[in-house]
Amino acid sequence: MTSTLHTRRALVVGGAAAAGAAVAGGAFGLVAPAGAAGLAPTPTMRGGANNYRPGAPIMQRIGGGGFMMTGTVRRAGDGAPLEGVRIQIWAHTTEGHERDPESHGATLTDAGGVFRMEMPQIVPAFGQPHGHLAYDAEFDRNGYETVFLRPVMRSAREKTLAAHFVLRPA
């Protein structure tokens, strides 16, 4: 591990001690939200865009609720929280299939870059209890690159699911 650390440090030619520490932190996967140099953007997950509905409306809650989808949206690089970013959420729930329009809804992040959407309980579909989230550049004025996520629940009994975006300017 020490040799890895030295190798990584060696790459930062003429770097200050602080920069070296940041790189070491990155090597161990301990990237802090704030102040981490070069926070990498979240890649789109395979299957994330399946059954996406362009421009699904912003709403307080999807259907009857009872389940909470949460997450954060931050900027790649400096990790700054992003406010007012439009995130679309959909899933196969107790109230409908992924393809049903009423299974979709969008919400905006708050000043802390946090979004929360109450929705019906997610149930296993296509073999896994999972949700879908989209940041689609075409329906948001903030100008970041489009990202689709497909987080899987550890258990179908869970009442919450979290997904986090790190966006890169388009």
Next chain:
Amino acid sequence: MPSARAILIWVGLGAALAIPLAVAAASPLLEWRQPVYIAAGFAGVIGMGLLLLQPLLAAGSLPGLRAIRGRRVHAVVGAGLVSAVVVHVGALWVTSPPDVVDALLFRSPTPFSVWGVIAMWAVFAAALLALLRRHLRPAIWRLWHMGLAAIIVAGSVIHAMLIEGTMGTVSKLALCALVVVTAAKVLADRLPRSIFARRKA
């Protein structure tokens, strides 16, 4: 009149096929699925049941269906298996086209899709080979058919075990274990003979 042993075998086999179906029929997931998605799930459960029947029919192990009669029913059940796979994949396609396209193109995020698609192609290949059987040398035919059967069983069982679906965990594990043990036994019993037959030919 059938012997007690024959009755026991058929009752046991009937239970092995019926219990997973009954468990799937009682699944709470059905409440939140449309009919076409429910049909897709049942086609999968039925297909797995047919995989238990196939080696027993091929080996002539079932009372009343020995030797040539067993083979004839094996062919019919084989056609049924092809139908079950077509209904399973087709109905899933109707339920969510992009998920099935991803699976067929081997780019699905779910690890079980790959195994299901491999087993599907192996089922189609085995059926095609069966139609062309008369044009093939018996030893070649047998080796290919048995090889494909092994792929079908392994792929289907891994596919099913990784899925959170309508079959209960216990009934799924039990049926899959029966399918693997039965197929392995029948294949192992016949493998040496077919190799021997090829050498002689």
